[in-house]
Amino acid sequence: MSVTTGLFYVFSAVLLIAAFRVITARNPVHAALFLVLTFFQASMIWMLLKAEFLSITLVLVYVGAVMVLFLFVVMMMDINVENLRVGFWNHFPFAAAVGVVIALEMAAVLLGGFRAVDDPSALTAAPSGLSNTQQLGKLIYTEYIYPLEIAAAILLVAMIAAIALTLRARKDSKYVSPGDQVRVKAADRMTVLKMDASQVAPPPAESAQSTPETPA
Numbered sequence: 001m002s003v004t005t006g007l008f009y010v011f012s013a014v015l016l017i018a019a020f021r022v023i024t025a026r027n028p029v030h031a032a033l034f035l036v037l038t039f040f041q042a043s044m045i046w047m048l049l050k051a052e053f054l055s056i057t058l059v060l061v062y063v064g065a066v067m068v069l070f071l072f073v074v075m076m077m078d079i080n081v082e083n084l085r086v087g088f089w090n091h092f093p094f095a096a097a098v099g100v101v102i103a104l105e106m107a108a109v110l111l112g113g114f115r116a117v118d119d120p121s122a123l124t125a126a127p128s129g130l131s132n133t134q135q136l137g138k139l140i141y142t143e144y145i146y147p148l149e150i151a152a153a154i155l156l157v158a159m160i161a162a163i164a165l166t167l168r169a170r171k172d173s174k175y176v177s178p179g180d181q182v183r184v185k186a187a188d189r190m191t192v193l194k195m196d197a198s199q200v201a202p203p204p205a206e207s208a209q210s211t212p213e214t215p216a
Helices: 003-024 028-048 052-077 088-118 132-140 145-167 178-183
Strands: none
Touching: 003 028, 028 052, 052 132
């Protein structure tokens, strides 16, 4: 067994363990940290497959931006895990069925790709002088430009929906109408009150009381 194969098995084992701990960790912060470890292991596997661009993108985008944001949100929200676990086993059969369907769909898609890789005639030689990143960029912005634009539009709609859900009026949130913020005037922000000057009277001096001396 070569060094590359050994590293692949090590990274895959750590990835599976970390992914399992993401869904079994009781602390949401620990689950987010295990997800960061999962992304790192997936990035190492991409590096072994000589997909340097995808590996670096996975670290920069997901670990460096998305997961840090998730971690801050989880820490600020102070999620009560016990309330989230209520009714878990009641929904588990449906969730397991959905997971099995997704796994079968992914297997059907990936097996077709594995057959194409096993067939040497299906592989095309890469042009000389082009790096992996250049080939990926040309492929995305030529043949897959419309799926890329559709994905960008879906992400934009999801971002707007997330902002709208966050800004909605709730009892437990300090909601302020953006229209009221725009229409506010400088004179409405602070009111200056004119008050008459008053002088605090000094405390009364203590009168010295002399006690008569008793003759000896």
